[in-house]
Amino acid sequence: MLDHRLDHEYEDLRRTVEQFANDVIAPKIGDFYEAGEFPYEIVKEMGRMGLFGLPFPEEYGGMGGDYFALGLALEELARVDSSVAITLEAAVSLGAMPIYRFGTEEQKREWLPKLTSGEMLGAFGLTEPEGGTDAGATRTTARYDAETDEWVINGTKCFITNSGTDITGLVTVTALTEPITRSSEDGGEPSPSREISSIIVPTGTPGFQVSKKYSKVGWNASDTRELSFTDCRVPAANLLGARGRGYAQFLRILDEGRIAIAALSTGLAQGCVDQSLAYAGTRRAFGRPIGANQVIQFKLADMEMRAHTARLAWRDAASRLLHDEPFKKEAAIAKLYASEAAVDNAREATQVHGGYGFMNEFPVARFWRDSKILEIGEGTSEVQRMLIARELGMTY
Structure with missing residues (x-):
């Protein structure tokens, strides 16, 4: 069973x-x-x-x-x-x-x-100002200097979490190491491609500049910054994995990361249930707890349903990962559903709390501010739907 x-x-x-x-x-x-x-x-x-x-x-x-x-x-x-x-x-x-x-x-x-x-x-420098969802449109370059046996990195990364704390020790950066040409998969004319590699850059390396913290809507107690590299030199031994495998590497990392973001989103969705349930039992209006009203009960029921389903989704994807089974589609489904559940629950939790839900001393106000980014980071909701469709075979 x-x-x-x-x-x-x-x-x-x-x-x-x-x-x-x-x-x-x-x-x-x-x-x-x-x-x-x-x-x-x-x-x-x-x-x-x-x-x-x-x-x-x-x-x-x-x-x-x-x-x-x-x-x-x-x-x-x-x-x-x-x-x-x-x-x-x-x-x-x-x-x-x-x-x-x-x-x-x-x-x-x-x-x-x-x-x-x-x-x-550690941090992962993938996203660029002109890239966004198109993670393959990397413009940061890494030129190999044979005389010094070093990579020379130039470019900019943005929205990088954990990149500027006092205890940040490294950033793994994706960079264009050499433009190359590969034949298209269908046997047609050669199509231009680009060689993307991953390189470890320790903090404090000359030419590696960390900008000031972003002013963000949410996640205000986390560290997010823009990074710039100007003739930043690191040893050739800092290449992570095989040269030219950076794109494949970060696709795998993002697939796994979507499970993690789905779990995080599930937690936020459940936290909205926890806070709203407690508030509905103590807040009184018109002589009785607001939780006695069916409209509030139905809101809580829907919120719990979303959190429960999101939990099943991320656990299923994680189980497939652990058993070395294909999990790309399930990870995308989990990330998509859980992130949208978090946004929906945060909105409803704010509504249950009324005016107090708009006050920052109440956790649901923080949840509301934090939830939206979950539909964007680690691949937007639109990207998740695209991935799911591809996994269904819709590649025409």
Whole structure:
């Protein structure tokens, strides 16, 4: 019989993170959020708990867990706050995971122990000002200098999470390493293509400039910045994986990352249910709790339905990943449904709270501000629908 219940190890992890989120994050995060400050003390505690090492082997300082465990942690964090959750998500799936998936043994041993402990944060420099959804339209270049055996990087990246904190140690950058020509798959005339590679750039490298923090609508307690590279030189050994495989690498990383964002979105959607349920039981109007009104009950029922379904979706995609089964379509479905569920639940939670839902001291106001980006980051909703259609065979 199919059993969707968590085994005791997963459930213990979920409960531990739930308690941490409620006891440590919830009382403090509002102040960090409104001040636009990165919560270093909370991140340090997350490191001590081993959250940054959840899906990595113990030989690299990890906890020996898996991507499902990461999803559970992200969901529980996001039930309370998404800035903290996205800091973990980006550090693991975008910062450390590319090195684990594609790095040499030397690169893994140099970087992963610090990344998995939370002592250092990594970032992934993919998006560019004129690229956006078209991630393949990379303009950043990396020229190989044979005399010095170095890559010389020039270009700009934008919207990069965890790229400018005091504990950021590296950014993995996608760059155009050489224009090349390949024959088209259908055997027709040769079509121009471009060689994109991934290169590790340590912070503090000359020519690597980190801009000031963005003024954002949400995720205000997380770090997001623009990066620029001007004749930035790094050793040739900093190439991540094979030259020219950068595009394929980040497609794999984004597929996995969509599961993580779906789990985070599910947490935000469930947090909206939690907050609205509590408020509906205590807020009185016309002589009785507002939760006694069927219109509020139906709103809560729909919100719970969305959160529950989103949870099933991301867990299904994560299970397929862990069993080495195709998961691209399921990851896109999970990310699409969960992100839209988060936006819908945040809107309804604000409505349930009325005027108080528009006040920043109430968590649902923060949830409302944080939810929209979930339909954009790691591939917009439109991109997810495109991917699903392709996986259905609609390629004519």
